[in-house]
Amino acid sequence: xxxxxxxxxxxxxxxxxxxxxxxKRIHAQATKELEESGIAKGLKKGDHAPDFTLPDxxxxxxxxxxxxxxxxxxxxxxxxxxxxxxxxxxxxxxRVLPEIKNAxxxxxAISPQTPDASLSTKxxxxxxxxxxxxxxxxxxxxxxxxxKLPGELIELYKKSGIDLPAHNGNESWELPKPATFVVNxxxxxxxxxxxxxxxxxxxxxxxxxxxxALQ
Numbered sequence: 001x002x003x004x005x006x007x008x009x010x011x012x013x014x015x016x017x018x019x020x021x022x023x024k025r026i027h028a029q030a031t032k033e034l035e036e037s038g039i040a041k042g043l044k045k046g047d048h049a050p051d052f053t054l055p056d057x058x059x060x061x062x063x064x065x066x067x068x069x070x071x072x073x074x075x076x077x078x079x080x081x082x083x084x085x086x087x088x089x090x091x092x093x094x095r096v097l098p099e100i101k102n103a104x105x106x107x108x109a110i111s112p113q114t115p116d117a118s119l120s121t122k123x124x125x126x127x128x129x130x131x132x133x134x135x136x137x138x139x140x141x142x143x144x145x146x147x148k149l150p151g152e153l154i155e156l157y158k159k160s161g162i163d164l165p166a167h168n169g170n171e172s173w174e175l176p177k178p179a180t181f182v183v184n185x186x187x188x189x190x191x192x193x194x195x196x197x198x199x200x201x202x203x204x205x206x207x208x209x210x211x212x213a214l215q
Contacts, residue, residue, distance in 0.1 A: 001095070003092075003205065004088060004204060007088050007092070011084060011088060015084075023156060026152050027153070027156075029152070030152070031197050031198075033150065037147075040145050040146060040147040040177050041144055041194065042143065042144050042192060042194030043143050043181065043189055043192060044189065044192050045189055045190060045192050046189065047189045048189070049143075049183040049189050050143065051063065051064050051065045052142070054110065054132040056118070056130055056131060057119035057122040057131045062130050062132055064108070069185075071104040071185060072106075072211055073105065073106050073107075073182075074180065074182055074183075074207055075110065075143075075180070075181040075182075076089065076090075076109045076110070076178075076180055077110050077140060077145055077180075078090065078109055078110070078176070079111065079175050080111050080112070080121070080175075081111075081113065081117060081118075081121030081124060081125075082162055082167060083198070085178070085198060086178065087125060089201050090109060090121070091125050093109070093129065094125065095204075096205070097128060099208050100211065104211075106130070107130065108132060109129065109131050109132065110134050111131075111133065111134065111176070112134055112135060112137050112167075114133055114135055114169040115133045117166075119131075135170070140176045143179065145177045145179050145194065146175070147175065147176075148172065178195070178198050179193065179194040180193045180207060181193075182210050182214075190214065191207065191210045
């Protein structure tokens, strides 16, 4: 079975062949500017993970502290169900969910999407873990991940049919940097991966190894 990184590289190669030079330029420039801005660096290893209570795809509230009372938690912040790289990552986590559960951990995925949009993502990808909605981005901001898209990228998204206001329920045009955190039962972040390039993700097998080391 291909790893998440293999799948991402394959998709990226295929996508790059179809993308226009202008589209590539806009994405590369936006990524470079985001990295150089110092915005949304993300919480680091050793930081305390801010507690939260957010609705799942059915509207039921889920809190981090309740889940930590049972064991460590993997937090996966993703951009939305419209993002193919996020979908690859979520499906990869679904494949290894039994390993995560067997290690005594829980997986929580968080996006700025509305609960209805999160439900569509959950059903489309057949996800059996928590898919929570941080509508308005308060928790994403607390984890230092939220940023506003530059105007040129907003226009590109609009031309590509990516309607973030419809997905997220507001006109902010803000997104999280995709991020993966492992939080131990004491609420301390023991692993953090945050990257300005949304195509770069952590392989779930690496995260599982970290969870197992906490036992």
